Amino acid sequence: MFNKENKPDKFKNAETIIGPSIKVKGNFQGQGDIIILGLLEGSLKTNASVFIGAKAKITANISAKDIIVNGEIHGNLKIKNYLSIGNTAKISGDLQYGEISIDKGANINGQLLMLSEEHKQVEKIKDETKKEIVEK
Amino acid sequence: MHVYIYDDYLNNGRYNKIINRLEIRLTDLGLNGKIIRLGGIKNIKRTIQDEIKLGARTFIAVGNNQTVNRIIGTIVNTEIYNDFQQNTLLGIIPIGSDNSIADSFGIKNWEEACNILLARRIKKIDLGFVGSHYFLNQASIESLGTVLEIDDYYLEILDRGVINIINLLNASLSNKKDPIIPSPYDGLLNVFIKIKNQEQSYLSAKKIKVTNPTHKLIIDNSVEVATPLEITVVKNKINVIVGKERMFE
Secondary structure: OOOOOOOOHHHHHOOEEEOOOEEEEEEEEEOOOEEEOOEEEEEEEEOOEEEEOOOOEEEEEEEEOEEEEOOEEEOOEEEEEEEEEOOOOEEEOOEEEEEEEEOOOOEEEOOEEEOOHHHHHHHHHHHHHHHHHHHO | OEEEEEOHHHHOHHHHHHHHHHHHHHHHOOOOOEEEEHHHOOOHHHHHHHHHHOOOOEEEEEEOHHHHHHHHHHHHHOOOHHHHOOOOEEEEEEOOOOOHHHHHOOOOOHHHHHHHHHHOOEEEEEEEEEOOEEEOOEEEEEOOOOEEEEOOEEEEEOOOEEEEEEOOOOOOOOOOOOOOOOOOOOOOEEEEEEEOOOOEEEEEEOEEEEEOOOOOEEEOOOEEEOOOEEEEEEEEEEEEEOOOOOOOO
């Protein structure tokens, strides 16, 4: 799975990287894995995985399959599978997740809610329906 | 029938020897055709259109990036191009410097270009489009102060560097460490932002609006245009003759 000290191997082929000198504003949507090392304001949505670097500053609601958080987030997170929070992470917002791990030193202000199996199934059906519509 | 379009700068005496050798080589290979000199015609679009009507299907740009871009824009803008798109081909014979497009096609020099024309390996690829210009390789601009608008969001770049918006990779932009290799078949533009401290960002999009009040956008290292401008990609727009060593599948 994820190695929290470094970016996991799977992110070597990330389709999008937002570097430390980049500021993104608006509703950012991606198909593949996304690495954010800079600033993001608005919202972030992907069906794949997200890596948030230690110096990243995000003011946005995030929806993704998996996420590793090492930076600062002001916003709610809805993560279908695995939410990994590193020791440098600072999160102000509510967290919804399938599974979670939190490192010592992480700072979280918000509610933690584990998605039920039922909810995961509903999300899965929604995704499949969306995919079918897009394919048609 | 082949139509060779020579750029103006080839009239310079220092290219005489190369041109003579090129023409002999083309004749030896049975590839000789009509020669048009850009300097000698007033309306390149009409000339190319007339040649298509007369049966010309292969246009060969003899020159550099600037020559190729001028000819591409003209060919695809002719009123009858769409009727003949399946059959119209573009080849390149690079002469002199500034030939990154030929590099992308796997054409290193004019001698190799002759063999590649003979082998006639054809690929149908996308073209980038910005303002009134079509481009093959990339459009680039200084990063500091540039705003890129994509779909429902925009990017501001806060440091000095360069933004390359790529349709087709060339040797100067190629980096084997990059996880994504731009493809000229996917209908997408790849944005690579390189900041001076080696930091790199990238993403892809179908349409990008570029705004920078102080710097101009440079298309294929040959044309400068002021922003704001919208850059798009036109899928499967042109058939090109390429070498085995091209920088795409």
